[in-house]
Amino acid sequence: MAANTEVVEHGPELRHHFEQPDQQYQAATLGMWTFLLTEIMFFGGLFAAYAIYRAAYPDAFASTSQYMDVIVGGVNTAVLICSSLTMALAVRSGQLGQRNAVILFTIATMILGAVFLGVKAYEYHHKWVEHLVPGFNWHYEDSRYAHHAQILFFLYFVMTGMHAIHMIVGEGLLLSLVIMAWRKKFTSLWSTPIEIVGLYWHFVDIVWIFLFPLLYLIGKHKL
Amino acid sequence: MSTLVETPRTGAEINYLNADYGWKSWLFTTDHKRIAMLYLISITGFFFVGGFFAFLMRMELLTPRGDLVQADTYNKFFTMHGIMMIFFFLIPSIPATLGNFLVPIMIGARDLAFPKINLLSWYIYITGGLFALGAVVAGGVDTGWTFYTPFSTTYSNTYVMAAALGVFISGFSSILTGLNFVVTIHKMRAPGMTWHRMPLFIWSHYATSIIQILGTPVVAITILLVAAERIFHVGVFDPAVGGDPILFQHLFWFYSHPAVYIMILPGMGVISELVTCFSRKRIFGYTVVAYSSIAIAVIGFLVWGHHMFTTGQSMYAGLVFSALSFLVAVPSAIKVFNWTATMYRGSVSFDAPMLYVFGFIGLFTIGGLTGLFLAASAVDVHLQDTYFVVAHFHYVMVGGMVMAYLGGIHFWWPKMTGRMYPEAWAKFAALVVFVGFNLTFFPQFMAGYLGMPRRYHAYAEEFQVYNVLSSAGASILGAGYLIPMVYLVWSLWFGKRAPANPWGAVGLEWMIPSPPPTLNFDKTPVVTWEAYQYHEPDRPEVEVGR
Numbered sequence: 001m002a003a004n005t006e007v008v009e010h011g012p013e014l015r016h017h018f019e020q021p022d023q024q025y026q027a028a029t030l031g032m033w034t035f036l037l038t039e040i041m042f043f044g045g046l047f048a049a050y051a052i053y054r055a056a057y058p059d060a061f062a063s064t065s066q067y068m069d070v071i072v073g074g075v076n077t078a079v080l081i082c083s084s085l086t087m088a089l090a091v092r093s094g095q096l097g098q099r100n101a102v103i104l105f106t107i108a109t110m111i112l113g114a115v116f117l118g119v120k121a122y123e124y125h126h127k128w129v130e131h132l133v134p135g136f137n138w139h140y141e142d143s144r145y146a147h148h149a150q151i152l153f154f155l156y157f158v159m160t161g162m163h164a165i166h167m168i169v170g171e172g173l174l175l176s177l178v179i180m181a182w183r184k185k186f187t188s189l190w191s192t193p194i195e196i197v198g199l200y201w202h203f204v205d206i207v208w209i210f211l212f213p214l215l216y217l218i219g220k221h222k223l
Numbered sequence: 224m225s226t227l228v229e230t231p232r233t234g235a236e237i238n239y240l241n242a243d244y245g246w247k248s249w250l251f252t253t254d255h256k257r258i259a260m261l262y263l264i265s266i267t268g269f270f271f272v273g274g275f276f277a278f279l280m281r282m283e284l285l286t287p288r289g290d291l292v293q294a295d296t297y298n299k300f301f302t303m304h305g306i307m308m309i310f311f312f313l314i315p316s317i318p319a320t321l322g323n324f325l326v327p328i329m330i331g332a333r334d335l336a337f338p339k340i341n342l343l344s345w346y347i348y349i350t351g352g353l354f355a356l357g358a359v360v361a362g363g364v365d366t367g368w369t370f371y372t373p374f375s376t377t378y379s380n381t382y383v384m385a386a387a388l389g390v391f392i393s394g395f396s397s398i399l400t401g402l403n404f405v406v407t408i409h410k411m412r413a414p415g416m417t418w419h420r421m422p423l424f425i426w427s428h429y430a431t432s433i434i435q436i437l438g439t440p441v442v443a444i445t446i447l448l449v450a451a452e453r454i455f456h457v458g459v460f461d462p463a464v465g466g467d468p469i470l471f472q473h474l475f476w477f478y479s480h481p482a483v484y485i486m487i488l489p490g491m492g493v494i495s496e497l498v499t500c501f502s503r504k505r506i507f508g509y510t511v512v513a514y515s516s517i518a519i520a521v522i523g524f525l526v527w528g529h530h531m532f533t534t535g536q537s538m539y540a541g542l543v544f545s546a547l548s549f550l551v552a553v554p555s556a557i558k559v560f561n562w563t564a565t566m567y568r569g570s571v572s573f574d575a576p577m578l579y580v581f582g583f584i585g586l587f588t589i590g591g592l593t594g595l596f597l598a599a600s601a602v603d604v605h606l607q608d609t610y611f612v613v614a615h616f617h618y619v620m621v622g623g624m625v626m627a628y629l630g631g632i633h634f635w636w637p638k639m640t641g642r643m644y645p646e647a648w649a650k651f652a653a654l655v656v657f658v659g660f661n662l663t664f665f666p667q668f669m670a671g672y673l674g675m676p677r678r679y680h681a682y683a684e685e686f687q688v689y690n691v692l693s694s695a696g697a698s699i700l701g702a703g704y705l706i707p708m709v710y711l712v713w714s715l716w717f718g719k720r721a722p723a724n725p726w727g728a729v730g731l732e733w734m735i736p737s738p739p740p741t742l743n744f745d746k747t748p749v750v751t752w753e754a755y756q757y758h759e760p761d762r763p764e765v766e767v768g769r
Contacts, residue, residue: 017334017411019747027336027410034402034436042440045474049448049459052470135455147464154457158448 013190021190028192032199039166043207046159050214053151060148062221064156067132069123073216076119077208083112084205090177091198097188102181106194109201110174113167120164124157133157159211166204173197238641238738253338254741259323260639261345266312266320267708269352272359273307276300278701281663281694287684297680298365299381303358305368310390311352313620314482317489318400318435319348321631322428324639326404328732328739329422331413331748336406344399351393358385367678369479372460372471376452383453391446394439397485401435404428413731415750422730422754423512427492430516434481434488434523442478445471469534476527484523486620487587488516490627491558494583497630498562500728501577502569505755507561515554522551532603541600548598555591559584574726575649579630582657586622590615593668608678610689611671614664622660629656629707637721641738642714648706656703662696729756 018024054061086108093101131139134154140146177197180186186194239256249257280300283291292300323341327334335341358364364386366375375383408429412421448459449471458464460471499506506512528536528544562584571577593615597603606612636644666689671677675686682690724733731748732739752759 015338016742017332017336017338023410027406030409031337031402031406034405038398038402038436038440041437042444045441045444045448045477048474049470052467056467057465134457135451147458150464151458151466154451154459158451 013192025192028196029199032196036199036203039203039207043159043162046155046162047210047214050155050159053148053155054219057145057148057152058219060145061152062219063142063145064149064152065219065221067127067130068216068220069126070216070220072119072123073212076116077212079112079116079119080205080208083109083116084202086112087198087201091191091194094181094186094191094194095188097186097191099181099184099186102186102191102194103178106174106177106181110171110178113171113174117164117167117171120160127153127157156215159215163204163207163211166207170197170201170204173200236736237740238736239741240641240738242741251342253334253342255323255327255335255338255341256639256739256741258341258345259320262315262319262323262348265345265349265352266315269307269311270704272356273304273312274701274704276304276307277697280304281697283680284682284690285694287682287687287690289680292680294680295365296363298367298678299363301678302364302367302386306355306364306386306390308620309368309482309486310393311348311355313486313624314397315348315393315400316486316624316628317493317631318404318428318431318485319344319396321493321628321635322404322431322489323400325635325732326407326425326428327411328735328743329425329730330408330411330416331731331744331750332407332411333742333744333747335403336411337403340399341403344396344403347399348393348396351389351391351396353389354385354392355389358382358389361385369475370446370449371475372449372452372468373462376449376460377456384450387446387449391443391450394443394446397435398439401432401439404432405436408432413744413748413750419510419513420750420753421513422492423495423506423509423516424489424492426513427488427495427516430520431485431488433517433520434485437524438478438481438485441474442482445474445478448474469531469536472531472534473527476530477524480527480530481520481523483616483619484519486624488519490583490624490631491516491555493627493631493634494562494580495558496728496730497576497580497634498565499755499757500634500726501574501580502566502571503757504565504569505753505758507564507567508557509754512558512561515557518554519551522547522554526551526598529598529600529603532600533607545598545600549595552591552595552598555587559588559591573650575644575646575653576630576634578650578653578657579626579633582653582660583623583626583630586618586626586660590618590620590623593618606671608676609671610667610675610677613677614667614671617664617667622664626656629653632711633707634726635732636711636714637725638732638737638739640715640718641721642718643721643725644707644714644718645710648710652703652706652710655699655706659696659699659701659703663693663700664696666690666692666696730754 014021014024018027086105090102090105090109093105127133128137131137132153134150134157138150138153140149142149174197177194180193239254243252249261252258252261279291280297283289283297283300289297323335358381361382363381364379364383365381366379366383366386370383370387370390375387408421408425451457452460452466458466460466460468462468495506495512526544526548528540529548532541532545562580593611597606597612597615633644633649636642670686670689670693673686675682675689721737723736725737726733731744731750734748735743
């Protein structure tokens with residue numbers, strides 16, 4: 001809803017169909033928020049399936065919880081929260097027009113994201129060794145729960161796997177930010193892509209903030 | 224595509240059609256009007272593929288025995304008919320063509336907020352469509368368009384994965400269209416175009432977009448789970464290991480019931496535009512009609528369980544779903560009453576688009592009221608999986624939605640192509656469609672009520688009379704769809720040149736030339752009037768932006 005009379009100074013980023021830079025900025029952020037809404041619904045289907053099977057098979061769920069390593073998961077949660085901090089700092093540096101800081105914090109975010117994915121890969125490997133991968137390598141110690149535990153482990157892999165895929169996409173987006181910053185695309189007046197990617201990155205982190213307690217903490221049993 | 228490129232210039236004007244030539248100027252365009260045309264051509268293709276399978280079904284059902292095909296092949300016919308028509312015609316139909324073309328213009332914008340994403344959505348749609356067509360060519364799918372588990376995950380030996388992948392992919396095109404519309408309607412309105420000055424077409428597309436954004440991701444994850452189950456046998460929907468096939472139905476209908484509102488809401492928007500123009504009256508109860516679209520979008524998310532009354536879901540859940548299903552009919556009824564009240568003491572004319580409006584209002588009302596039969600959980604036990612359901616659904620979707628689509632295409636054809644369609648032929652075709660439609664689907668209500676089940680290639684002999692009537696009607700209906708196809712293409716070369724405002728309609732799209740220039744408005748319009756100012760003798764006649 002831009003007033004069409006005043007002429008506003010703007011850079012080459014303003015696309016022809018927008019009236020003002022601010023309108024374009026607002027459209028971009030609203031677009032990302034709307035996209036994140038679709039992501040919530042996407043993960044929402046999985047959370048619903050999780051809730052239903054957890055309620056249906058509480059004993060099997062207690063039995064599977066012994067295979068979740070809270071220490072490893074907790075470390076990964078900390079890593080991811082730190083990456084949100086560096087992402088927020090990158091957004092701030094972008095708004096201030098500090099090119100070097102943008103590059104630094106974006107790379108830091110990428111490294112923390114890579115650490116998370118590495119730890120996740122270690123956990124997956126561990127599950128593989130313990131024959132806990134439904135459909136590929138499945139043998140459950142406690143034969144009482146062999147069937148139900150299979151569904152629960154499948155949900156574990158789908159939920160964390162979908163999250164990991166989003167992380168990998170995020171790493172690619174961060175890389176493009178580094179390249180854009182390197183080529184001096186951003187100014188203190190225009191750093192919209194950094195904010196957009198920031199929104200995405202924080203969202204992916206928040207998904208993990210829900211996954212961690214659901215999969216690692218709630219109903220923890222040592223057998 | 225070349226046919227459109229060669230459309231002669233209207234005078235010496237440069238417009239979006241002649242601004243650039245060659246296939247690249249179409250396949251790499253970011254102009255919302257050209258993308259609308261790409262969609263128009265592709266969904267017409269899918270419509271005729273889906274229609275071909277309907278033709279084959281009606282042929283087989285002429286006799287009670289399996290003469291033409293046997294059960295396995297017939298299962299593929301209705302599956303491919305459903306997948307093509309629902310995912311590749313009905314869902315994109317009005318939003319991706321008329322919506323793409325008109326949403327920016329109606330609110331005074333130069334394009335959608337994300338033109339490249341708009342083009343991307345078309346490519347995604349085509350990619351999904353190719354997978355679905357690939358499944359057809361390879362040998363078909365027999366699960367029904369609903370992909371019910373465990374049949375789709377364990378037992379079906381057909382090309383389920385290719386078809387499901389096609390549906391999965393095309394869903395993202397729907398999401399991106401909805402996202403684009405929401406952002407555009409929020410952020411791109413011209414000065415003075417307040418929410419309550421927007422045409423109702425925009426309101427209905429806004430409501431549609433909400434459903435596309437919130438519903439489609441759920442069916443995406445559901446299809447992924449089906450794929451995982453089918454390929455890796457992980458057990459998530461497999462009752463043999465404790466998985467729940469009913470969970471699939473819940474997840475599936477959480478999207479697929481609201482999806483019927485994705486299909487009908489844009490049609491309701493079209494009707495609001497047409498009924499005002501051809502009654503020369505302001506819409507009766509603008510605010511109520513606008514918010515009833517939002518109400519349909521919201522309540523529509525809470526009724527999915529009425530597809531599952533006979534699955535053994537909790538009786539109390541069934542009661543709530545039944546009550547909510549009655550509730551969701553209220554906003555639709557409000558619209559019907561308000562359109563009728565708009566015509567009351569209006570100066571009604573009978574141009575072809577208005578004939579489709581009459582068809583829509585009558586047939587949609589029948590479709591909606593029979594929906595209430597099915598929403599009553601006790602009656603539904605009797606009618607579940609009979610032809611009554613088929614007839615109900617087709618009264619809403621074909622009698623309602625396709626009528627609105629055809630009416631809208633005729634109404635905005637002069638704007639989109641710069642050419643008038645032949646009015647006499649159009650009126651004749653509208654009549655043929657109406658007659659053919661009723662002859663096809665009304666007998667199905669009766670056969671269904673008497674107990675004829677859907678999805679069978681053979682049936683008891685006492686149902687033959689209804690099926691012969693239905694097949695006869697289908698051939699008339701088919702002719703009714705082919706006639707507009709022929710004269711609309713003919714009009715691209717030989718139709719009379721269209722003036723900017725052939726209907727004397729209000730709305731920003733009628734204040735710019737036909738066809739519009741690439742940027743729609745040279746100067747952003749400032750809106751100082753409400754929508755549907757047909758009652759004002761001095762309503763704005765000025766051409767904006769020229």
